[in-house]
Amino acid sequence: MLLELRGITKRFGPLVANDHIDLVIEPGQIHALLGENGAGKSTLMNVLFGLYEPDEGEIAVDGSVVGFRGPSDALAAGIGMVHQHFMLVPVFTVAESVMLGHELTKGSFLDLDSARAQVRTLSERFGFDVDPDARIEDLPVGVQQRVEIIKAMARDARVLILDEPTAVLTPQETDELIEIMRQLAAAGTSIVFITHKLREVRAVADVITVIRRGRVVGSAAPTAPETELAAMMVGRAVMLELDKAPAEPGAVALSVRDLLVLDGAGTRVVDGVSFDLARGEILAIAGVQGNGQSELAEAIVGLSTPLRGSILLEGTELVGLSVRDVLDHGVGFVPEDRSHDGLVGDFSVAENLVLDLIFDPRFRSPLGVDLAAVQANATQRIEEYDIRTQGPGQPAGRLSGGNQQKVVVARELSRPLRLFIASQPTRGVDVGSIEFLHRRIVSERDTGTPVIIVSTELDEVSALADRIAVMYRGKIIGVVPGDTPRDVLGLMMAGVPLDDARRQAAENPTTETKLEEGDL
């Protein structure tokens, strides 16, 4: 199926999200759509999927113009979409999920057998290895994603849109997804692959279209160097490698001993974790999402109370202190989910910049809050962190992801710290802002602050870490130097102990390593 987007324009008030975008997707092609967050990729795909009506332009399938009034029209035309956040019902089985939306019936009963058969057929054809009777909530994220793909394929999707599909995957799972994409393409399915990750694009795409600020700024061959792609994406040269001076670790500042944290259900989410962290050092806690890293960070800040163990920060026991007390002891914390835990979306940028500093004497006045000081602080931080806003009074919830994150980081770094913890500091943040935030974090380290970075992104871990602690199922399964190869880290994140991981990585290098070595 030949899919063409011709001159698609979509405006939201004064903002032009898509500005006359032309795109041709050939049958069996993997077409990567590369762009920063906010470039308009998702808007374009929502237009294609029938969720938005374009203000101008048209969509043509096999040469004839079509009008989609909703996702069902798009599905009927053979366009399937796998959203970044999966649209699955946790308690359904795989077969039920695949059937959802176009239920097969036998008489007045659901025909689950046919659905099962369908899942098996598709699974075998593409080597998916998915059990039709498994419940969605029991499946790992990578498999859930395959269910989404099966869903689309079960409806004869001939164009499959994958919106940031690798954001939630481990490197190994990413490799498997890339393999699946290749097979689908070989079978004639076109794939639109939306991403901002350069490695993956180069590994899998046939054609790369780069979008910036709602326009197509060019296309590139997959052989184009990463720096060139990044420059096209951001519109200026970007330093992909963070050049940071080697750490000069001082005395041990934080020591965590035998920390045990239970979740609401009584599961050990942090299971006997111990580590030390020195002044002027960045420790990255790597791991696949949901292996206890976030809970570890929350326990240190006091958001949850450990059942056992100790967290000693420069001689002060943090276990048992309230969040307020922990923050007052000089701990800066950037939570994982900034819009959920880091910002009050309806508050202005200025208010958010003092959210946990409201008791700080700097912002006190005899009558309460010193609004002038709050305003001056906002002006200063906005300037310093290059936060793109309409002004300090703009609600923080209206900023883009990268700018929201800058607000949180700016706030947390705007007071003297004894410890800085950042969970997923650059999740959903564009390349330009990532570079900036990383520099900030490193410069905080260089002033002697011990830093903990919790990240599921290996790129980030490798860029920032002086040491890396890999967590798996609530335990630290190894602490390795910052320059440990990605393959080894990836395997450790999947639960393979360090020595085994080293051996296996040497035997089966992944695509990414191959790419780095240039033998693809």
Add this chain to the structure above:
Amino acid sequence: MTDELVPDQADAPPAAPPPKDPTEDAAASWLRRVSSSGSTVTVLAFVLALVIGGILIAVVNPAVTAAAHYFFAAPLDTFEAAWTAVSEAYSALFRGAVFDYQADTFAKAIRPLTETMTVATPLIIAALGVAVAFRAGLFNIGGQGQVIMGASLSAYIGFTWHLPAGIACVVALLGGLFAGAVWGGIAGVLKARTGAHEVIVTIMLNYVAISFLAYFLTTEAFRVPGSAEPKSRTVRPEAQLPLLFGSQYRVTWGFVIAILAAVFVWWLMSRSRIGFQYRAVGFNPNASRTAGFSVQRITVYVMLTSGALAGLAGAVQLLGTSKYLTDGIAGTIGFDAITVALLGRSKPLGIFFAGILYGGLSAGGRFMEAVTGTPISIVLVLQALVVLFIAAPSLVRTIFRLPAPDAELKGATA
């Protein structure tokens, strides 16, 4: 400012909204939406209510009904009769609420306005209490119970304690404040400690308060000696709120208290550190917790503040207007306060005007009924309609073809 056409950032993928947080209270998010809709909507909602109210007035008017019998013979008669009915009713409403241009003297002409102020006083104070809770993400439906408890304690202090003039009144007011705070605080503590939903708890506490009031009125401590009437003794003159404009009008210093309360709430919610926390907790309890605020403690404080204001409203009503306790002391102040808070979009100035408007409708309604025979129920309908339209801003926008405040997605998430 929030009704400007600011689209969501284009990168926020609307087809893939972040997993919705189950702890996010649906009611709270509705509240936020309603209270952030523009003042245009508020005004238009009022206009719409007047139009529908007008139709109702015409329909129930005997002259109109009579003319409608021969509608096809002389249709204009019906419309004329309707116009007369509606314009007379609304002008009577105006004369009863604001300025009686048919009165002999200026002093009499402005009496309706002072009546409006009198009725509005407790409404404004109680609505400020409701608004404090609203803005902190809590629904205080217990205004009625808090008003009753506030009125009861201030009455008791007012007629039992022998205190010098001035001090007596202040102490009685503080008593009302305290009783309301306790009554609201109960709901706050239950919410913070056990997670009991404040809506349920405050509604139930209303019934408890009503029953308490009925009980108080049977006790020796409250009742007029030798009387079987369910009515308390009258508060001593020293404890009564002094009149503001002399004996010609019923307005008391309670009106000044209402203005001071509005200023206080403005300071509290916009300038104080504690109010900053109130609002932060109301908008995003998770981020507030992460910022080191104790969400539970704030919840208790909010309900204490909210209840205290409602209690003060009860005290002002008692010490200023009714002077003694009956089982109908609170009227519908506690419930109307919710409406007034919504109408005023939870902002002190907005509430002040909304309270005046509401008071005007009540005062004017009585006059309208007396002068034109239009049933006062029309006023209730008007009040209800205003709230209905404000609660459904998108309906008003559709009727007047206003643009939506946010670029909305068709099909949402498919």
